[in-house]
Amino acid sequence: MMELNFSYFPQLSTERLLLRSLQPSDANEIFALRSDDTINKYINRPKAKTIEDAEQFITKILNAIENNQSIWWAITLKTESTLAGGILLWNINKEKNEAEIGYELLPHYHGKGIAREAIEKVIEYGFDQMNLQSIVALVHKENIASVKLLEKNNFIFDADTESIEDKDMLMYKLTATNFDLQHNYSERTSE
Numbered sequence: 685m686m687e688l689n690f691s692y693f694p695q696l697s698t699e700r701l702l703l704r705s706l707q708p709s710d711a712n713e714i715f716a717l718r719s720d721d722t723i724n725k726y727i728n729r730p731k732a733k734t735i736e737d738a739e740q741f742i743t744k745i746l747n748a749i750e751n752n753q754s755i756w757w758a759i760t761l762k763t764e765s766t767l768a769g770g771i772l773l774w775n776i777n778k779e780k781n782e783a784e785i786g787y788e789l790l791p792h793y794h795g796k797g798i799a800r801e802a803i804e805k806v807i808e809y810g811f812d813q814m815n816l817q818s819i820v821a822l823v824h825k826e827n828i829a830s831v832k833l834l835e836k837n838n839f840i841f842d843a844d845t846e847s848i849e850d851k852d853m854l855m856y857k858l859t860a861t862n863f864d865l866q867h868n869y870s871e872r873t874s875e
Contacts, residue, residue: 686815697762701761714767726830727788768793771785773814780818783816785803819858820855831854
């Protein structure tokens with residue numbers, strides 16, 4: 685069974701992005717994320733109504749990280765300090781070495797390849813550092829942009845959806861084996 689320890693927060697970096705710890709100062713952007721109709725269209729959660737809702741969410745996330753239950757990164761561009769979105773590994777199943785990935789961006793950042801870049805780095809962390817065997821994603825069947833994003837990152841539709849209560853949701857999965865094959869192929873072709 686896998687052991688988790690997020691006491692030293694794993695800040696991640698890509699060519700354009702810094703994936704950092706969520707801070708209380710991110711409350712305005714968190715409120716924007718959690719209250720925006722476009723972002724919340726396909727997410728089954730209560731919308732934030734006040735800045736206090738955002739502050740409570742930040743506290744909840746920081747407590748979950750402290751208790752090694754999940755890991756949530758603030759997505760920022762290296763050229764900006766403000767939060768553009770968030771990405772997390774959660775619903776961690778230690779017996780199966782599996783986690784669920786989730787992600788969201790403020791609308792201003794959509795269509796710029798930011799989510800794809802963040803997902804690539806987080807799945808690399810999940811497989812290489814957390815030793816996950818699989819990463820799953822639940823996506824609303826009408827959220828075509830998110831489905832395409834998962835497929836670009838080599839997630840495969842998983843027809844075994846009996847465990848999903850909401851029948852409008854689809855499950856996609858990426859296994860460590862498929863990740864390793866794709867990762868090794870990409871490294872060989874870039875040399």
